[in-house]
Amino acid sequence: MGKILRVNLSTGRIATEQLQEEVARRFIGGRGLSAKILFDELRPGIDPLGPENKLVVAAGPLGAVPFSGNSRFSVCAKSPLGMGWGESYSGGFMAPKIKQSGFDAFIIEGASKAPVWLYVNEGRAELRDASKYWGKSTAETEAEIKKELGDTDRRQTSVASIGQAGEKKVRYAAIMNDVREAAGRSGMGAVMGSKNLKAWGCKGTLKVSVHDDKRLREYVRQCVTEVKKGPYIQSLHDYGTAGDTDDLSASGRLPTKNFMRGTFEGADKITGETIVSSGLLTGRDTCWACSTNCKRVVESKSPYVLEKEVGGQEYETTAAFGSFCLNSDMYAIGKANQLCNLYGLDTISTGVVVGFAMEAYERGIITKEQTRGLEIKWGSPDAIVKLVEMIGNREGIGDLLAEGVWRAAQKLGHGAEEFAVHVKGREAPMHEPRGKRNVGLMYAVADRGACHMEWEHDDFWESESYLRPELGLVASELPNRTLLDYGRSKVKIAKVQADLWSMCDSLVVCVFDIYPGGGIEHSTLLGILNAATGWGMSMKEYMEAGERAINMTRAFNAREGLSREEDTLPKRLMEPLPDGAFAGKPFGPDILNSMLDNYYELRGWDKQTGLPTRARLQSLGLDYVADQLQKMSVLPN
Amino acid sequence: MGNVKVALVYLGQAREVAGTKEEEVILQAPAKIEQAISQAISAHPKLSELMQTLKLLVNGQWATTDSELKDGDRVTLLPPVGGG
Numbered sequence: 002m003g004k005i006l007r008v009n010l011s012t013g014r015i016a017t018e019q020l021q022e023e024v025a026r027r028f029i030g031g032r033g034l035s036a037k038i039l040f041d042e043l044r045p046g047i048d049p050l051g052p053e054n055k056l057v058v059a060a061g062p063l064g065a066v067p068f069s070g071n072s073r074f075s076v077c078a079k080s081p082l083g084m085g086w087g088e089s090y091s092g093g094f095m096a097p098k099i100k101q102s103g104f105d106a107f108i109i110e111g112a113s114k115a116p117v118w119l120y121v122n123e124g125r126a127e128l129r130d131a132s133k134y135w136g137k138s139t140a141e142t143e144a145e146i147k148k149e150l151g152d153t154d155r156r157q158t159s160v161a162s163i164g165q166a167g168e169k170k171v172r173y174a175a176i177m178n179d180v181r182e183a184a185g186r187s188g189m190g191a192v193m194g195s196k197n198l199k200a201w202g203c204k205g206t207l208k209v210s211v212h213d214d215k216r217l218r219e220y221v222r223q224c225v226t227e228v229k230k231g232p233y234i235q236s237l238h239d240y241g242t243a244g245d246t247d248d249l250s251a252s253g254r255l256p257t258k259n260f261m262r263g264t265f266e267g268a269d270k271i272t273g274e275t276i277v278s279s280g281l282l283t284g285r286d287t288c289w290a291c292s293t294n295c296k297r298v299v300e301s302k303s304p305y306v307l308e309k310e311v312g313g314q315e316y317e318t319t320a321a322f323g324s325f326c327l328n329s330d331m332y333a334i335g336k337a338n339q340l341c342n343l344y345g346l347d348t349i350s351t352g353v354v355v356g357f358a359m360e361a362y363e364r365g366i367i368t369k370e371q372t373r374g375l376e377i378k379w380g381s382p383d384a385i386v387k388l389v390e391m392i393g394n395r396e397g398i399g400d401l402l403a404e405g406v407w408r409a410a411q412k413l414g415h416g417a418e419e420f421a422v423h424v425k426g427r428e429a430p431m432h433e434p435r436g437k438r439n440v441g442l443m444y445a446v447a448d449r450g451a452c453h454m455e456w457e458h459d460d461f462w463e464s465e466s467y468l469r470p471e472l473g474l475v476a477s478e479l480p481n482r483t484l485l486d487y488g489r490s491k492v493k494i495a496k497v498q499a500d501l502w503s504m505c506d507s508l509v510v511c512v513f514d515i516y517p518g519g520g521i522e523h524s525t526l527l528g529i530l531n532a533a534t535g536w537g538m539s540m541k542e543y544m545e546a547g548e549r550a551i552n553m554t555r556a557f558n559a560r561e562g563l564s565r566e567e568d569t570l571p572k573r574l575m576e577p578l579p580d581g582a583f584a585g586k587p588f589g590p591d592i593l594n595s596m597l598d599n600y601y602e603l604r605g606w607d608k609q610t611g612l613p614t615r616a617r618l619q620s621l622g623l624d625y626v627a628d629q630l631q632k633m634s635v636l637p638n
Numbered sequence: 639m640g641n642v643k644v645a646l647v648y649l650g651q652a653r654e655v656a657g658t659k660e661e662e663v664i665l666q667a668p669a670k671i672e673q674a675i676s677q678a679i680s681a682h683p684k685l686s687e688l689m690q691t692l693k694l695l696v697n698g699q700w701a702t703t704d705s706e707l708k709d710g711d712r713v714t715l716l717p718p719v720g721g722g
Contacts, residue, residue: 236654252714274659465690518720582695
């Protein structure tokens with residue numbers, strides 16, 4: 002079994018702990034292990050930006066096994082943006098480096114008095130002075146750390162850092178690694194900033210021992226064949242994740258003007274295909290071991306300078322700074338994206354905040370005096386770019402906006418809460434629940450707050466092509482062939498998928514390469530896991546591990562006082578769209594409540610509170626969690 | 639009874655298979671979507687493999703294969719759009 006590195010920034014103590022097999026098998030992590038550590042070690046009610054919060058960074062049990070999609074790592078903590086549980090994932094080259102530097106995971110606790118960075122190399126770790134890097138961007142920090150280490154190869158050390166946004170505790174600050182990769186969501190960069198931890202860097206070439214190397218190689222070869230069968234793979238390579246932008250508009254599901262509309266007339270000007278045909282795209286990049294190459298390289302001298310090293314816009318960013326703000330200037334989107342990467346900001350939350358500010362400005366809730374003369378009108382490319390800078394620096398109105406739409410709306414008043422689009426404090430991503438009912442359910446129930454990555458979206462269940470009887474996805478339970486269906490079968494698809502994707506987040510693999518969006522089957526992933534660990538795990542145990550992780554994050558939130566009341570949708574998303582193929586079809590409370598009832602029932606949770614029952618927790622071997630919830634009087638009767 | 643000229647708009651995977659984003663087809667009136675699809679498959683046989691997963695829109699509104707078409711209609715072939 003692997004090792005965990007524990008770093009106390011208050012005392013400077015660094016220790017190595019052995020990961021116990023019994024724990025590693027039941028709490029697989031990524032998500033599973035991180036949820037157990039944080040549930041066990043964090044006191045409910047702590048300040049997420051105080052020294053009591055802990056940051057768990059994990060590569061998962063398959064780190065450094067070379068197959069497409071196995072390049073991700075997780076960062077979890079109590080979220081300073083949301084109301085409880087926080088988690089975020091990133092790609093690039095960090096995950097194998099964590100493992101090859103000797104560890105499965107890091108637990109970072111306490112807070113340093115002065116800025117430091119953590120250097121992990123071949124099983125050893127040390128804290129180094131980072132005061133000279135404080136105030137610098139993520140790219141500058143990474144470059145200077147590599148210089149400090151005397152690196153001659155850009156892939157020798159993988160560095161994750163925060164920019165000015167994390168230092169200033171912008172509540173949706175990201176952690177950036179390998180310059181252009183972001184653990185963006187949930188404000189994990191702000192947690193780093195609160196601890197005076199500017200960066201960590203991993204170097205190493207340690208060989209990772211596996212149980213059955215021959216078998217593992219066979220499964221890895223199988224991945225090479227399977228990944229090519231993924232329906233998206235060619236499009237992801239050619240046009241990146243933004244390749245679907247105009248498709249979403251055509252079907253009335255492109256979040257537009259702060260979720261006021263579902264179609265955007267400028268969609269074809271910002272979509273992935275246009276980024277290619279215009280010449281803005283100058284290259285394609287990749288994460289470790291991945292054959293898909295969905296990452297974009299963009300370059301431009303005007304109207305905005307875009308540097309090829311700082312990353313190109315993906316779909317979420319394209320929509321968030323594009324249609325969401327009524328902006329059809331892809332160069333401005335590229336600039337906003339690169340500024341987010343350099344300041345260390347989540348592009349989803351930042352885009353939603355900018356759209357929120359534009360609506361507030363239009364309604365006179367934010368005034369020209371507050372913006373120091375900046376006209377933040379819908380569709381203004383310069384206003385978008387300037388607002389990103391102001392947020393990253395917490396300058397002027399940027400200081401208020403750095404709090405996120407939930408808190409900013411409360412402070413602004415005058416009805417601003419009516420159009421603050423968040424769930425559990427986290428800004429909604431760029432997918433339209435009014436055209437995908439299961440996405441609405443997902444936004445509502447995700448413990449991290451509004452999230453589009455808990456399970457695959459409704460479109461896939463419009464045909465039998467993606468059903469898998471061995472996973473419990475059978476034809477007899479196929480929902481009606483309509484994206485607006487919200488019956489029990491549709492919800493069951495969501496529940497089964499959630500358990501599977503929870504395993505993706507626990508093994509920390511990229512869902513773009515995994516069934517159903519990608520071609521690699523879960524049976525293959527399970528084969529890899531068993532070959533690597535020798536566990537002989539069944540598919541039932543595999544899916545149960547995914548479900549256990551979901552119950553752990555729910556229990557974490559239960560202790561923070563969250564229950565069914567917080568599993569909701571913002572008012573804006575419940576109103577009918579005025580345009581497109583879903584015009585006039587609201588996602589009303591009756592629909593949401595029906596879906597929630599079914600979801601809780603399928604999970605074995607109490608319908609009244611939306612919380613796990615003792616029986617459900619016991620069946621997952623989580624008796625101690627039930628005891629804790631009972632002690633806090635939040636265990637359902 | 640004359641001819642009906644409609645535009646076929648291919649999105650995502652359908653665009654990859656057809657090798658074009660949009661093309662015009664001429665159908666004999668009265669025309670239904672299934673005739674337009676049939677022509678599309680004749681021109682791009684691999685589209686038939688995708689048909690089970692595609693959804694159809696006419697002028698931005700949901701439609702089925704037996705929906706009737708009129709001159710100038712735009713038929714969109716939409717593959718699954720997922721998360722990410």
